[in-house]
Amino acid sequence: MTDASPTAAKGSSVTLRGVRKVFPNGVVAVEEMDLEVKAGEFVAILGPSGCGKSTLLRIIAGLEKPTGGVAQIHRPDAGRFDVAYVFQDAHLLPWRTVLSNAALPLELQGVERARRREVATEALVKVGLEDALERYPAQLSGGMRMRVSLARAMVTDPTLLLLDEPFAALDEITRQRLDEQLRELWRARGMTVIFVTHSTSEAVFLADRAVVMSKRPGRIVVDRAVELPPERVGELRATAAFARETHLVYEALVQGDA
Ligand SMILES: Nc1ncnc2c1ncn2[C@@H]1O[C@H](COP(=O)(O)OP(=O)(O)O)[C@@H](O)[C@H]1O
Ligand SMILES: [Mg+2]
DSSP: OOOOOOOOOSSSSSEEEEEEOOTSSSSSHHHHHHHEEEEEOOEEEETOOOOOOOOHHHHTSSSSOOOOEEEOOOOOOOOOOEEEOSSSSSSOOSSSOOOHTTTTTHHHTTTOHHHHHHHHHHHHHHHTTTTTTTOOOGGOHHHHHHHHHHHHTTOOOOEEEESSSSSTTTTHHHHHHHHHHHHHHHHHHOEEEEEEEEHHHHHHHOOOOOEESSSSSSSSEEEEOOOOOOOOOGGEEEEEEEEHHHHHHHHHHHHHHH
8 A cells, every 4th residue: 555645755654453462471462453654644652651562663663473463564655665763772882983873774785885974974963963973872971872873763764763762761851852853853854753652741742643552451542633833842842732732641641541
């Protein structure tokens, strides 16, 4: 299946139908999940700890096989499709510089050295790391490491970007800056983004749609549009509209945890 609109060709759409995951130890992590993510959407998935968010994301990425149902990622019209995954830990190689960490996916694709350095540098500049290209991971703060991880995810120009609580371990200010950078990257690139978080304010700031899961086994309790303007800047967090949207998602989270 492909999107019919020629202008909506940058992101992959995703379909989950009746997705279920039972681990060999009998734990039912995900139960009968139906979800349709459109090309170019930015969706946040929220839910209590242990409700199956990571499992769901791993199933979408193809890292885990569902026990039942189907999970499909569709090619955009342009034909090329590429999935990138950002974990809570930056997972950088300590013996490689920032630049060479960010360039790794291109190296694995066989892209020649000058070109991959050029593309990786550009991605690192976008996340504000232009002064850290030759540093090693041990010389970076947690926030900078996460930025490298984000830049590395972007170098292949993915059609689908999956993020699993990527900024959860960072301090509030760093996290908010990274949220803003991620939102900007998405606005500039137009890929589909699925972002897992347990923070209601982060979900509302970032996403145009919030999907709230119940406690394990995870089901969708609420799936709603975030009614905020497309341009999201820091001051938005101080507005009544932001407080209202955050509260609505919070109520859904409480309902799903009952
Ligand atoms: N490989 C596994 N084997 C058995 N149980 C697992 C495995 N991975 C996750 N689980 C269990 O499945 C449930 C959902 O886990 P997870 O998807 O990591 O939740 P979340 O990301 O929402 O915190 C949890 O109860 C977890 O302990
Ligand atoms: Mg998780």
